Amino acid sequence: MKGDRIGSGVEAGLxxxxxxxxxxxxxxxxxxxxxxxxxxxxxxxxxxPGQFVQLSVFGxxxxxxxxxxxxxxxxxxxxxxxxxxxxxKALHGLGPGDEVGIRGPFGNGFPMKAMRGMDxxxxxxxxxLAPLRxxxxxxxxxxSEYGRLILLYGTRSPRDILFPEELEAWSADPRNEVLVxxxxxxxxxxxxAGVVTTLFPRVTIDPVRTVVVALVGPPVMYRFVMAELEAxxxxxxxxxxxxxxRMRCGVGKCGHCQVDGRCVCVDGPVFSxxxxxxxxxxx
Amino acid sequence: MTARMLPGNKIDEFAVRLMRSAEVVAPRRVGEEDVxxxxxxxxxxxxxxxxxAVEPLKRFLLPQxxxxxxxxxxxxxxxxxxxxxxxxxxxxxxxCDVTGVAVLDAMYGGDTVDPYYMSRRERSTFIALTCQxxxxxxxxxxxxxxxxxxxxxxxxxxxxxxxxLVEIGSAAGEALxxxxxxxxxxxxxxxxxARYRLAREAEQKFGEFKSYIAGAMRKLSMxxxxxxxxxxxxxxxxxxxxxxxxxxxxxxxxxxDRMAGQDxxxxxxxxACLYSCYxxxxxxxxxxxxxxxxxxxxxxxxxxxQWAVRNGRQACVGCGRCVxxxxxxxxxxxxxxxxxxxxxx
Numbered sequence: 001m002k003g004d005r006i007g008s009g010v011e012a013g014l015x016x017x018x019x020x021x022x023x024x025x026x027x028x029x030x031x032x033x034x035x036x037x038x039x040x041x042x043x044x045x046x047x048x049p050g051q052f053v054q055l056s057v058f059g060x061x062x063x064x065x066x067x068x069x070x071x072x073x074x075x076x077x078x079x080x081x082x083x084x085x086x087x088x089k090a091l092h093g094l095g096p097g098d099e100v101g102i103r104g105p106f107g108n109g110f111p112m113k114a115m116r117g118m119d120x121x122x123x124x125x126x127x128x129l130a131p132l133r134x135x136x137x138x139x140x141x142x143x144s145e146y147g148r149l150i151l152l153y154g155t156r157s158p159r160d161i162l163f164p165e166e167l168e169a170w171s172a173d174p175r176n177e178v179l180v181x182x183x184x185x186x187x188x189x190x191x192x193a194g195v196v197t198t199l200f201p202r203v204t205i206d207p208v209r210t211v212v213v214a215l216v217g218p219p220v221m222y223r224f225v226m227a228e229l230e231a232x233x234x235x236x237x238x239x240x241x242x243x244x245x246r247m248r249c250g251v252g253k254c255g256h257c258q259v260d261g262r263c264v265c266v267d268g269p270v271f272s273x274x275x276x277x278x279x280x281x282x283x
Numbered sequence: 284m285t286a287r288m289l290p291g292n293k294i295d296e297f298a299v300r301l302m303r304s305a306e307v308v309a310p311r312r313v314g315e316e317d318v319x320x321x322x323x324x325x326x327x328x329x330x331x332x333x334x335x336a337v338e339p340l341k342r343f344l345l346p347q348x349x350x351x352x353x354x355x356x357x358x359x360x361x362x363x364x365x366x367x368x369x370x371x372x373x374x375x376x377x378x379c380d381v382t383g384v385a386v387l388d389a390m391y392g393g394d395t396v397d398p399y400y401m402s403r404r405e406r407s408t409f410i411a412l413t414c415q416x417x418x419x420x421x422x423x424x425x426x427x428x429x430x431x432x433x434x435x436x437x438x439x440x441x442x443x444x445x446x447x448l449v450e451i452g453s454a455a456g457e458a459l460x461x462x463x464x465x466x467x468x469x470x471x472x473x474x475x476x477a478r479y480r481l482a483r484e485a486e487q488k489f490g491e492f493k494s495y496i497a498g499a500m501r502k503l504s505m506x507x508x509x510x511x512x513x514x515x516x517x518x519x520x521x522x523x524x525x526x527x528x529x530x531x532x533x534x535x536x537x538x539x540d541r542m543a544g545q546d547x548x549x550x551x552x553x554x555a556c557l558y559s560c561y562x563x564x565x566x567x568x569x570x571x572x573x574x575x576x577x578x579x580x581x582x583x584x585x586x587x588x589q590w591a592v593r594n595g596r597q598a599c600v601g602c603g604r605c606v607x608x609x610x611x612x613x614x615x616x617x618x619x620x621x622x623x624x625x626x627x628x
Contacts, residue, residue, distance in 0.1 A: 013364050013398045015351045058354050059542045084565040099360045246564045248538045251395045255535030261589025
């Protein structure tokens with residue numbers, strides 16, 4: 001028996017969240033909001049980029065939400081949440097001073113070690129930019145440890161663009177390249193239009209010196225991204241994809257996120273292209 | 284093998300003594316034919332001559348609905364959890380069902396222990412009853428889970444004319460003998476021999492529901508199943524989830540918050556991977572939109588090599604409850620044979 005001794009009324013356990021306080025919240029777009037969350041006493045969450053927490057909004061349930069701030073940020077962490085279902089609608093109604101529950105961090109996270117000393121190509125689709133922001137910020141805070149940083153970001157329309165000021169800041173660094181595209185250009189949009197894969201011809205990479213991390217949706221997009229990268233000569237064990245799945249527990253018990261022989265919550269959510277190819281149901 | 288004899292006239296006394304310190308769960312007849320496992324108030328309730336209980340042991344370790352958290356949103360949020368600490372002895376339960384618990388142990392134990400499950404599991408003792416007359420739907424020989432076990436129990440009883448031959452499989456099983464030494468006799472060589480003869484005879488009595496799991500496992504694991512098999516199985520499956528509820532090893536759950544005023548309870552309850560909304564995400568995307576996708580996922584978890592490695596064994600024990608419960612003939616023997624042959628028959 002690992003962990004806490006089990007007895008009546010023991011207030012600790014696998015499914016018991018820690019009460020945390022929202023200390024900041026701001027709207028990013030018409031449907032996305034960033035929450036700054038603080039654990040008791042400003043304790044560090046201790047996460048790695050790409051890990052997620054199980055977020056409780058009491059009375060509405062629990063949902064897996066990726067952490068979108070880097071581990072280096074002390075005292076609090078950020079969660080970017082899109083308003084989609086009952087829990088996230090309720091969460092969007094909360095603000096500073098309100099309490100939520102946090103379990104985790106869970107999952108494996110992105111391969112930051114493998115990225116050190118390498119060029120980093122980051123491919124983000126839609127809200128997939130949120131977990132990748134923790135990667136980008138972590139690279140920023142340890143800039144000399146990494147090579148080039150190339151971000152390819154595709155989203156539905158200009159009004160859905162997340163973290164616009166940060167995109168500006170990232171692109172200001174000459175070692176970085178930030179390319180943004182929208183599926184549907186609206187009036188006044190002077191940038192690129194088309195799905196995220198249409199950005200690939202616009203960048204030149206050294207495929208053997210590059211590690212790719214990607215989070216794009218819907219899942220069929222992974223196949224197109226993988227095909228583009230293979231055409232560019234990137235080896236399949238240099239490509240890492242974070243999978244999205246429904247989860248109820250985050251700890252490999254509830255069954256919902258199983259993909260063939262794996263649980264996305266504990267074995268992932270980040271898998272190499274080599275692994276993904278052996279998982280029939282994955283993308 | 285360490286074995287003792289519990290004479291026929293001492294069985295009830297042994298059960299009564301077990302009941303003094305634990306809840307004793309045993310097969311009980313409900314109505315004319317059906318046998319359910321349930322807590323007994325007297326040894327007279329035990330149905331020793333039965334085939335398969337309607338339900339497996341799952342609900343005693345993983346209740347169909349279970350509170351996993353209580354919270355109050357009155358003022359500062361407070362949370363707490365309680366764990367079931369009831370001692371239980373499972374007496375006279377089938378070998379296939381005891382083996383099913385081993386699969387639950389792998390799912391709910393392992394690197395991350397589920398405290399609700401493990402609190403019950405650590406307080407449970409399993410006394411298996413060997414099966415001398417398999418029923419027509421049974422195929423535990425294909426599931427390596429019966430009709431007699433070689434291990435995995437605390438005690439295993441075999442009914443002989445003069446009483447129960449008691450095989451001891453664990454320290455807990457041994458302690459039950461030691462604490463009740465006055466009831467037990469030495470086992471004679473011919474009584475042990477009778478147990479092996481009965482096991483061989485029982486193995487000859489299986490019916491038509493053979494499940495060719497080795498062949499199905501190979502094709503599933505290598506991704507070589509003919510797509511038509513899933514389409515045909517999907518035509519038959521009613522998506523009722525009955526097989527998952529009756530299966531000793533299906534253990535998926537979902538979680539719901541329920542509020543009464545400012546007090547809430549977070550409950551988990553059984554879910555079924557066959558339901559269309561099971562894997563559907565908040566965005567509306569469903570990784571398994573078609574019923575054949577869901578059937579493939581279920582059988583992959585039951586009998587693929589990948590999950591067998593993870594769980595320490597295949598998840599199908601061959602109890603045959605899916606044969607009894609399936610309205611559409613998409614049960615494990617039918618589907619595993621379909622996988623092997625490339626067509627559902």
